[in-house]
Amino acid sequence: MNYGIFICLIALTNQLLVDHVCSCEQLQSQEDCNIGIKQCLWGDISCNTIQCQSFDGKTEQECIDFIGCAINDVGNCRPFSDCVDYHVKDPQQCETKWPTCVAGTNIIDGKYECIEKGDDNTYYVCNKIEDKGLCTADSVQNQAAIKQADGQVCDWIIEDNVGKCIAYDPNKCSNIISKSKCDLYNCRWDSEKEECSEPYCIEITDKTKCTYLRGDQTGTFQICQWENEQCQDALDTSFLTKDNCLKNTFYSASWNGTNCNLCQNDGFSTLLSIVIMIILIL
Structure with a gap:
């Protein structure tokens, strides 16, 4: 059998695919909650989402210190929406709204309209x-x-x-x-x-990098497991520990005290913005 085909057959068997990340409320340990420190806050017994609007009336810096929050055009601290929704007097202020925002050439009422970095708003057919x-x-x-x-x-x-x-x-x-x-x-x-296809766990040769890979569809991730001296598709999350449960599943599972469990999809995740920031840095 052709080795490439053999890899493909293995890789497409029993993949553990995830398509969402945990919300703050689904993080069951204080350690996991602290990883989301710019979005989550540990209470007495549970992890809670920090709401952007709780920073209304405070400084812009206090607002943007929390990932995913930005001061909108009416001066309120709200979840970041889109670069073009923000208008600033100082061109440098666009980047404070979101790291990928820059000032465009469009000026409205004396303010620069922010645009996505590298996006000249030119579209083609x-x-x-x-x-x-x-x-x-x-x-x-x-x-x-x-x-x-x-x-x-x-x-x-x-x-x-x-x-x-x-x-x-x-x-x-x-x-x-x-x-x-x-x-x-x-x-x-x-x-x-x-x-072109999704990458395969079995092709990873570095144990430290055998964690997760993107799936075929953007926003999906396949979990990998190091076993028998090679990287393989994970069947479940039972092999993960308190220390790597959250990070090695692309923030899709949380430690409950005894096991690593996948978070249920609640339709929205406040940790999503943290994931986006990680992608931008990488």
């Missing part, structure tokens, strides 16, 4: 592009991909010996058609098949 360098963003300075207004990215494909620009949703590894975009979205590129 992929199938109208005839230049390969533009389609793949190879000829676009400081940009790894160009996109349509619907969020799909452009990429170049050869069909019947004719090249053309197409659009696809990059949030699913198996949709991606080029190595550059596959690498960009932290997926796995098979050079032999020229296909």
Whole structure:
């Protein structure tokens, strides 16, 4: 059997996939609650969510010290929404709203409208592009991909010996058609098949990195386990300890005193902003 196919068969068997993270209220130990110190606060016996609005009337610094909070245009401390929702007199203030916000060129009532860093608000219609360098963003300075207004990215494909620009949703590894975009979205590129897929636990050779990997769909994560001197797909979370339960499951499980249990999806997680910040740092 081809080794690549063998890896694929193993990797697609019994994956433990998670698609949400724990809310503060689901963190059952003070140690786990303290990891979310900028979002969570340990009470006498439980972990509780810190509400942004509790900082109304206080300084902007006190508001933004808590991850996910920002002062809106009417001066209230509320959960961060979107860069373009904020307008500032000083261009440098956009970054205080969120690390990826910068001042744009649009000025409204004497204030700069914030925009997403690296986003010049230029959108394309992929199938109208005839230049390969533009389609793949190879000829676009400081940009790894160009996109349509619907969020799909452009990429170049050869069909019947004719090249053309197409659009696809990059949030699913198996949709991606080029190595550059596959690498960009932290997926796995098979050079032999020229296909993109989710990465495999079994390919991790460093025990310290055998924790979790992204799944095929953005926002899903597969849990890995080091066993028999190799990294494998985890079947459950029973092998995790008090010290690594939360972190090694991408914040999707919490220690209850005796076991590591996956948190139930409550539809919203206040730790999500912490996860986003970790991704930005990495």
